[in-house]
Amino acid sequence: MKQIDTEIMVIGSGMAGMAAALFSAQRGIETVQVGITGEINFASGLLDLLGVHPVSDGTRWQDPWAAIGQLVSDEPRHPYGRLSVDQVRTAMDQCLAFLETAGLPYQTNGHQNAKIVTPAGTVKTTFGVPRSMFAGVTVLAEKTPTLLVDFEGLRGFSARQIAQTLGPVWPTLKVARIAFPGAGGELLAEHAARALDVQIHRSSLADAIQPLVGSCRAVGLPAVLGIYRTAEILADLESRLGVPVFEVPTMLPAVTGLRLREAFEQQLPRLGVRAFYQQKVMEAEVLSDGSFRFLVGNEDAQICVRAQRTIMASGRFFGKGLRADRIGIRETIFNLPVHQPAERTLWHNKDLLHPDGHPINRAGLSVDSRFRPTDAGGKVIHDNLYAAGSILAHQDWMRQKCGSGLAIATAYGALSQMK
Amino acid sequence: MHTQVLIIGGGATGTGLARDLALRGVECILAEKQDINAGASGGNHGLLHSGARYVATDPASACECKLEGRLLKKMAPHCIETTGGLFVAVAGDDENYIADFPGMCTQAHIDVQPVDLHTAPEMEPALSEKLIAAYAVEDATIDPFKLSLDNIAHAQMLGARLLRHTRVTGFQVNDHAIQKVRLRNQVDGKELIIEAKVVVNASGAWAAEVAALAGAEIQMVYSKGSLLVTQERISRQVINRLRPATNGDILVPGGTVSILGTTSERTASPDAIYPEIHEVDHIIEQGAAMLPILARTRYIRAYCGVRPLISQGEVGDDRSVSRGFALIDHSEDAHPIRNLITISGGKLTTFRLMAEKTADRVCRHLGVAASCRTRTEPLPNTVEARWTEPGLAPNMWIRKNDPQDKLLCECEMVPQSVVDAIVSSLRKRGSRPNMRAIGLRSRIGKGPCQGTFCSLRVASYLYDRAVFSDDEGVQELCAFLRERWRGQRPLLWDMPLAQAELMEAMHCGLFGLELEAE
Numbered sequence: 001m002k003q004i005d006t007e008i009m010v011i012g013s014g015m016a017g018m019a020a021a022l023f024s025a026q027r028g029i030e031t032v033q034v035g036i037t038g039e040i041n042f043a044s045g046l047l048d049l050l051g052v053h054p055v056s057d058g059t060r061w062q063d064p065w066a067a068i069g070q071l072v073s074d075e076p077r078h079p080y081g082r083l084s085v086d087q088v089r090t091a092m093d094q095c096l097a098f099l100e101t102a103g104l105p106y107q108t109n110g111h112q113n114a115k116i117v118t119p120a121g122t123v124k125t126t127f128g129v130p131r132s133m134f135a136g137v138t139v140l141a142e143k144t145p146t147l148l149v150d151f152e153g154l155r156g157f158s159a160r161q162i163a164q165t166l167g168p169v170w171p172t173l174k175v176a177r178i179a180f181p182g183a184g185g186e187l188l189a190e191h192a193a194r195a196l197d198v199q200i201h202r203s204s205l206a207d208a209i210q211p212l213v214g215s216c217r218a219v220g221l222p223a224v225l226g227i228y229r230t231a232e233i234l235a236d237l238e239s240r241l242g243v244p245v246f247e248v249p250t251m252l253p254a255v256t257g258l259r260l261r262e263a264f265e266q267q268l269p270r271l272g273v274r275a276f277y278q279q280k281v282m283e284a285e286v287l288s289d290g291s292f293r294f295l296v297g298n299e300d301a302q303i304c305v306r307a308q309r310t311i312m313a314s315g316r317f318f319g320k321g322l323r324a325d326r327i328g329i330r331e332t333i334f335n336l337p338v339h340q341p342a343e344r345t346l347w348h349n350k351d352l353l354h355p356d357g358h359p360i361n362r363a364g365l366s367v368d369s370r371f372r373p374t375d376a377g378g379k380v381i382h383d384n385l386y387a388a389g390s391i392l393a394h395q396d397w398m399r400q401k402c403g404s405g406l407a408i409a410t411a412y413g414a415l416s417q418m419k
Numbered sequence: 420m421h422t423q424v425l426i427i428g429g430g431a432t433g434t435g436l437a438r439d440l441a442l443r444g445v446e447c448i449l450a451e452k453q454d455i456n457a458g459a460s461g462g463n464h465g466l467l468h469s470g471a472r473y474v475a476t477d478p479a480s481a482c483e484c485k486l487e488g489r490l491l492k493k494m495a496p497h498c499i500e501t502t503g504g505l506f507v508a509v510a511g512d513d514e515n516y517i518a519d520f521p522g523m524c525t526q527a528h529i530d531v532q533p534v535d536l537h538t539a540p541e542m543e544p545a546l547s548e549k550l551i552a553a554y555a556v557e558d559a560t561i562d563p564f565k566l567s568l569d570n571i572a573h574a575q576m577l578g579a580r581l582l583r584h585t586r587v588t589g590f591q592v593n594d595h596a597i598q599k600v601r602l603r604n605q606v607d608g609k610e611l612i613i614e615a616k617v618v619v620n621a622s623g624a625w626a627a628e629v630a631a632l633a634g635a636e637i638q639m640v641y642s643k644g645s646l647l648v649t650q651e652r653i654s655r656q657v658i659n660r661l662r663p664a665t666n667g668d669i670l671v672p673g674g675t676v677s678i679l680g681t682t683s684e685r686t687a688s689p690d691a692i693y694p695e696i697h698e699v700d701h702i703i704e705q706g707a708a709m710l711p712i713l714a715r716t717r718y719i720r721a722y723c724g725v726r727p728l729i730s731q732g733e734v735g736d737d738r739s740v741s742r743g744f745a746l747i748d749h750s751e752d753a754h755p756i757r758n759l760i761t762i763s764g765g766k767l768t769t770f771r772l773m774a775e776k777t778a779d780r781v782c783r784h785l786g787v788a789a790s791c792r793t794r795t796e797p798l799p800n801t802v803e804a805r806w807t808e809p810g811l812a813p814n815m816w817i818r819k820n821d822p823q824d825k826l827l828c829e830c831e832m833v834p835q836s837v838v839d840a841i842v843s844s845l846r847k848r849g850s851r852p853n854m855r856a857i858g859l860r861s862r863i864g865k866g867p868c869q870g871t872f873c874s875l876r877v878a879s880y881l882y883d884r885a886v887f888s889d890d891e892g893v894q895e896l897c898a899f900l901r902e903r904w905r906g907q908r909p910l911l912w913d914m915p916l917a918q919a920e921l922m923e924a925m926h927c928g929l930f931g932l933e934l935e936a937e
Binding site for chain 1: 693695696697700703822823825826827872875876878879880882883885887888889890892893896897900901903904905908911912913916917918919920921923924925926927928929930931932933934935936
């Protein structure tokens with residue numbers, strides 16, 4: 001069996017695992033990363049920082065930094081409470097700078113949150129927006145006369161739905177449906193994106209949209225404009241159409257999540273990360289000297305990793321970092337103590353959309369000020385074991401709209417506070 | 420509006436009564452406060468009882484079940500799967516009951532065949548190794564939605580009118596008779612008045628509430644029963660526990676799934692009931708004693724219904740026919756209301772008989788001589804009701820092989836054309852299509868994803884087809900997902916919990932529906 005010795009082992013390849021491996025490699029630390037990349041395909045591609053607090057009031061914040069201050073003051077156990085605002089800012093800046101160099105540029109609304117249209121016709125508060133979507137933030141803010149185009153066969157994306165829903169606030173939003181060039185029947189976002197990447201149909205797409213633009217001053221399209229060459233495709237469309245073009249988020253799994261995965265998967269190994277993206281931890285052991293030994297593989301263990309330190313970024317239930325049976329919730333790799341409601345009857349509210357959210361979403365690993373998991377008494381479990389991202393307790397990223405910020409900032413926090 | 424008969428309640432009994440009256444040439448309107456089978460008619464096992472379950476406690480009901488079951492197999496075969504059933508006991512079950520069971524069946528005229536303990540596991544491999552007795556019976560399964568939708572569709576073809584989402588708000592009673600019934604449309608809030616010669620209260624668990632609006636008193640208590648839907652079909656036949664009837668006794672196949680239940684819990688009201696976590700755990704533990712796989716299998720959904728239990732002092736002629744249901748002619752009350760009849764209680768298996776007895780009484784009031792035809796007239800297999808059948812939509816879709824007809828629900832393979840058909844039939848009947856109505860009439864949202872993906876796809880499609888306009892899609896999505904959630908919540912562990920997390924990530928994390936919900 002192949003043996004690897006490393007300083008840091010990152011378990012997980014969602015947003016938190018990717019960020020942890022990035023920050024680790026950027027510090028010149030030997031890094032191994034393990035985790036099946038599947039879940040990041042379900043990332044929306046929007047980098048939330050903090051949009052809503054308190055969730056029970058549904059209060060949306062324009063200024064995420066002020067929101068974080070208020071959140072930490074109200075909920076000191078929230079993972080953001082383990083960080084200074086400067087650390088969160090630095091983490092976000094570094095991650096956004098990395099994505100820029102990785103060819104997946106993001107844009108923010110200065111230091112403020114941005115508002116962006118979703119395929120349900122609602123308006124989402126987020127922070128980092130793929131540059132390919134950013135004109136959508138501007139035209140929504142200014143209610144610019146805009147043409148929203150959708151494609152025959154792309155299910156779950158109706159320009160008419162968005163325009164009808166937003167009609168009262170954005171009456172100049174026009175819609176058109178076109179056939180995606182070369183497609184018939186069902187259109188999958190990923191297939192459309194791959195076709196545009198290799199220049200198939202780019203000009204016929206512009207030709208199909210051109211006559212529909214009329215007096216509209218911007219054109220929105222579902223987010224299918226390539227996986228690797230989005231900027232090029234966008235520039236191409238803009239020059240042919242003569243107006244700004246932007247992408248609108250689609251339902252999950254979205255191409256925008258796939259782009260994130262590809263950017264990290266291609267770039268992290270170049271930064272020196274030894275990544276095993278199609279494998280998982282099958283066995284984990286804490287050795288007497290405080291280091292770790294992992295068996296990594298798929299069906300069978302193929303690699304033995306010895307690591308001085310470990311960052312758990314293994315996610316929640318969908319990411320398989322946590323698992324529940326009828327009795328309780330456990331952590332899947334080290335069987336770490338999980339902060340959780342006393343019994344299953346308390347996990348979920350009877351109303352899906354209850355304003356308080358569901359208590360189970362605040363279950364997870366409790367950590368000390370250095371992001372090391374602790375037991376119920378607050379005692380650190382292993383000196384060299386850290387946790388980051390959605391597996392952490394005392395947060396509700398779905399309701400607070402803080403998923404990416406939480407992943408990125410806590411990964412940064414765990415690394416920057418290692419001794 | 421004027422009519423001969425106003426039926427209140429669109430469950431199996433109300434829809435069955437509408438058809439029975441329509442077949443006799445009696446004009447009727449059915450008013451339902453929600454949608455077809457919104458109460459106990461939609462919250463049960465879908466079991467066509469052989470009667471064997473009732474041999475110990477209620478032999479008359481048992482025999483009634485047997486006769487009605489046999490009749491329905493002839494009259495409505497398209498709603499029924501003749502699966503057969505087994506009664507099985509495992510080590511530890513009451514041996515006296517097991518020993519008495521064949522004799523009790525014989526006395527109640529219920530057909531049972533002993534099955535030897537080597538043959539039973541060959542018939543049903545999921546059965547426990549601790550099996551100690553097994554008997555074969557004539558159980559079958561019935562699709563209660565298809566049944567009620569077909570009944571009302573046939574009634575409508577014969578001239579009956581259906582008012583969905585229309586709640587009775589009051590009665591004008593003069594001189595011991597209902598002169599006018601006030602109703603309100605739950606969607607647009609519009610009021611309407613119906614004048615009917617006879618009013619039939621077929622509102623199931625809400626019968627006492629409706630009767631009280633007219634000043635009539637019914638003593639009723641409510642028993643909630645919860646059930647679980649498995650992802651896979653566990654058995655070919657209906658599997659009953661051979662013991663005095665209690666919780667978690669019956670596993671009923673329903674197309675591609677199985678349904679495990681039930682419980683019996685008193686509730687104070689028939690409204691705002693949920694399948695609760697302790698019930699789910701109890702049902703699974705009980706069921707797993709018969710079929711150990713039930714402890715490990717994946718569950719998709721839980722649901723519940725309320726059994727109305729009526730304690731009525733006086734006994735009229737028609738009620739003595741059966742102890743299983745209550746037919747109350749309020750003209751015989753101490754404070755009579757001459758033209759109000761309540762029909763409540765009973766079982767899905769005997770819905771037709773309940774409708775017949777009620778229609779007989781209605782006709783006596785009206786002086787109509789026509790006799791019941793539902794014993795001899797087969798129930799038509801209507802287009803309206805066809806899409807609740809598991810496997811039908813996929814078969815039709817594959818056979819049609821039209822790439823333009825995209826699947827909106829991938830779990831249950833429901834294409835756009837099925838949504839079109841349901842929208843058009845709802846509109847033809849003057850009803851406004853919405854997502855829950857489409858869900859009720861199809862398999863949409865009933866698979867493992869429980870609406871995660873298909874909800875937005877259906878909403879988007881309905882916008883494209885100009886069925887939806889303005890911002891109504893947002894509240895439609897909220898309502899559809901909330902309704903699915905009721906049945907998901909008690910079953911959220913392991914994979915379904917991960918699935919629910921993805922659902923919330925998209926619908927709350929990305930779309931922020933919780934911030935829009937009313």
